[in-house]
Amino acid sequence: MKRPLALFVLFYCLGIILVRLLRIDIRILFCLGVVIFIALVLGNGGGRVFPVCIFLAAFILGALNLKCFYVASKRDIGNLVSYGDKTVYAISGFVDSRPYVKDGNTLFVFRAQEIRSGDSGRLCSGRVLVKIDFPCGLRYAERLTVFGVLQRPYAAGTYKDYLRGQGVSLSMRIKSSLQLIRHGHCGGNMLMAYSERLCARLNSRLRRFLPELPAGIVCAMVLGQRDSVPYLVNEMMVKAGTVHILVVSGFNVGIVAFVSGLLLKMARLRRKRRILLVSLFLIGYCLVTGASNPVVRATIMGIFFLCAYLFEREADIYNSLACSGLCILVVNPFQLFDIGFQLSFLSVLSIVYFYPRLSSFLHLTRLKSGSAVFLCEGFLVSFCAWLGTFWIIAYNFKIVSPVTFFANLLVVPLATLITLCGFAILLSSPFFPFAGELIGTTASALVSLLLHINALMMKIPHAYFYL
Amino acid sequence: MAYFTREERKAFLFLALVLFCGTVLNLAFKLNCRMEQFFCSRMESVKIDLNKSSAEELFRTGKISRRMSQRIVDYRLECGDFESLEALKKVKGIGEKNYEKLKAILFVE
Numbered sequence: 288m289k290r291p292l293a294l295f296v297l298f299y300c301l302g303i304i305l306v307r308l309l310r311i312d313i314r315i316l317f318c319l320g321v322v323i324f325i326a327l328v329l330g331n332g333g334g335r336v337f338p339v340c341i342f343l344a345a346f347i348l349g350a351l352n353l354k355c356f357y358v359a360s361k362r363d364i365g366n367l368v369s370y371g372d373k374t375v376y377a378i379s380g381f382v383d384s385r386p387y388v389k390d391g392n393t394l395f396v397f398r399a400q401e402i403r404s405g406d407s408g409r410l411c412s413g414r415v416l417v418k419i420d421f422p423c424g425l426r427y428a429e430r431l432t433v434f435g436v437l438q439r440p441y442a443a444g445t446y447k448d449y450l451r452g453q454g455v456s457l458s459m460r461i462k463s464s465l466q467l468i469r470h471g472h473c474g475g476n477m478l479m480a481y482s483e484r485l486c487a488r489l490n491s492r493l494r495r496f497l498p499e500l501p502a503g504i505v506c507a508m509v510l511g512q513r514d515s516v517p518y519l520v521n522e523m524m525v526k527a528g529t530v531h532i533l534v535v536s537g538f539n540v541g542i543v544a545f546v547s548g549l550l551l552k553m554a555r556l557r558r559k560r561r562i563l564l565v566s567l568f569l570i571g572y573c574l575v576t577g578a579s580n581p582v583v584r585a586t587i588m589g590i591f592f593l594c595a596y597l598f599e600r601e602a603d604i605y606n607s608l609a610c611s612g613l614c615i616l617v618v619n620p621f622q623l624f625d626i627g628f629q630l631s632f633l634s635v636l637s638i639v640y641f642y643p644r645l646s647s648f649l650h651l652t653r654l655k656s657g658s659a660v661f662l663c664e665g666f667l668v669s670f671c672a673w674l675g676t677f678w679i680i681a682y683n684f685k686i687v688s689p690v691t692f693f694a695n696l697l698v699v700p701l702a703t704l705i706t707l708c709g710f711a712i713l714l715s716s717p718f719f720p721f722a723g724e725l726i727g728t729t730a731s732a733l734v735s736l737l738l739h740i741n742a743l744m745m746k747i748p749h750a751y752f753y754l
Numbered sequence: 755m756a757y758f759t760r761e762e763r764k765a766f767l768f769l770a771l772v773l774f775c776g777t778v779l780n781l782a783f784k785l786n787c788r789m790e791q792f793f794c795s796r797m798e799s800v801k802i803d804l805n806k807s808s809a810e811e812l813f814r815t816g817k818i819s820r821r822m823s824q825r826i827v828d829y830r831l832e833c834g835d836f837e838s839l840e841a842l843k844k845v846k847g848i849g850e851k852n853y854e855k856l857k858a859i860l861f862v863e
Contacts, residue, residue, distance in 0.1 A: 390858065499797050501795065517801070517859075518817065708772060725773050725777055728775075732793040735795040
């Protein structure tokens with residue numbers, strides 16, 4: 288079998304989809320699991336039974352994983368509060384996600400540890416989505432006590448699914464600072480808290496060398512922090528189909544791997560140590576950028592390729608993609624229904640599958656001019672990515688942007704240069720601040736050019752249309 | 755001396771080029787203000803001028819309803835141009851909450 292891991296993950300995903308669509312009792316799934324396990328032990332000798340049982344086991348594992356994700360513990364805060372409950376609760380816990388500031392509101396996921404109502408209190412677990420009506424400078428892992436009415440946010444379809452995927456069972460709105468008591472930093476994951484502090488430091492370093500508007504865009508491209516991207520810029524990029532440049536993905540991970548590898552090579556480290564350290568840098572970058580789906584995917588794929596290089600084996604891109612998908616789905620099977628996850632994996636899969644076929648069909652290798660090859664390859668990659676993702680975008684966002692091929696042809700090389708400039712500022716400014724100033728000037732000029740091109744694309748007739 | 759591959763040499767070349775461009779642009783901005791305006795986008799360039807935009811333009815931002823955008827234009831016609839963004843609160847239906855939302859997309863020259 289050429290790609291067993293890819294097939295394993297495919298069956299795993301089918302199991303998740305089946306449980307999502309049909310209501311199957313968890314006991315039936317357990318029984319099926321036991322039967323398959325016995326068949327696996329009996330069919331260990333070889334033949335066709337073993338691979339069939341392995342893929343069936345993947346199917347059952349996927350189904351069981353999602354089923355277990357549905358089951359909340361008895362102490363879960365969602366089980367303690369009934370529908371329509373208007374009681375004011377006091378909940379103690381800590382901030383479990385990076386607070387997101389939008390339109391002057393602060394949004395974050397709160398990990399509940401104790402719930403009190405009147406004089407009675409009890410220990411609890413689970414996550415609550417908290418919306419504060421004012422900016423309050425909260426940070427990850429900060430201990431809080433919040434007071435308010437708990438509501439079930441399960442009203443609208445997609446938003447309900449999104450919150451369910453985040454493990455959120457209830458929401459709370461805080462309108463006054465009297466509803467919030469801050470106790471300082473002592474909860475959460477130490478590594479995540481440190482990476483968040485590092486991210487804030489890198490963010491302020493970029494802002495020191497860039498004006499407000501370019502800084503917001505460069506921060507999104509390099510650190511994945513989209514809070515400061517102006518609303519109209521984001522909308523314009525959504526319409527032009529170029530918003531993907533504001534997301535940290537495989538390209539950024541590639542730059543981190545390349546730059547860290549180069550620096551370690553200059554330090555004359557041996558290959559094995561270099562590969563191990565580059566892998567650690569990739570994991571660090573993944574945490575700093577908030578470990579979103581595209582970064583996790585790219586990091587795992589990067590480590591997969593580095594390991595192949597280390598053990599002198601050939602890396603298969605389908606298997607590495609499947610491995611990264613499996614890692615994300617094992618932790619949270621609900622991610623399979625997340626649009627970001629679908630777009631990230633389908634765009635890569637589409638490029639990997641269609642690009643070589645279309646390239647050989649169009650005989651791109653016959654082209655002699657370097658610039659013609661660059662243009663055709665860029666257009667083809669853009670087209671392949673669009674082919675894999677346009678139907679998801681059309682279904683979820685009700686928008687189709689035919690201008691996206693031309694826009695990406697111009698915008699992607701510019702975005703590449705901007706991202707490289709952003710990394711160059713971060714690396715050079717601590718040692719040579721004057722270099723940071725000069726690179727900052729170039730980066731802000733490139734950002735302006737990018738915005739002008741995007742605006743120009745939007746003026747083309749029928750650049751985009753809503754379904 | 756360490757041996758650098760073609761890609762690594764390209765990385766050093768890129769850094770040198772970016773530094774050179776930065777120096778040239780800094781000089782050009784000092785000599786030509788229009789060039790600075792084109793290449794240094796400010797926050798205002800990605801916002802909508804409250805005193806010059808039509809009801810349709812305001813509606814197309816996606817953050818203002820059709821009725822609200824018409825109310826803003828009517829207020830402008832009735833009371834004259836907005837002196838500051840804060841004056842937006844005088845329009846019927848725009849409270850503190852809506853004002854915070856609109857602040858991110860509008861500006862007054």
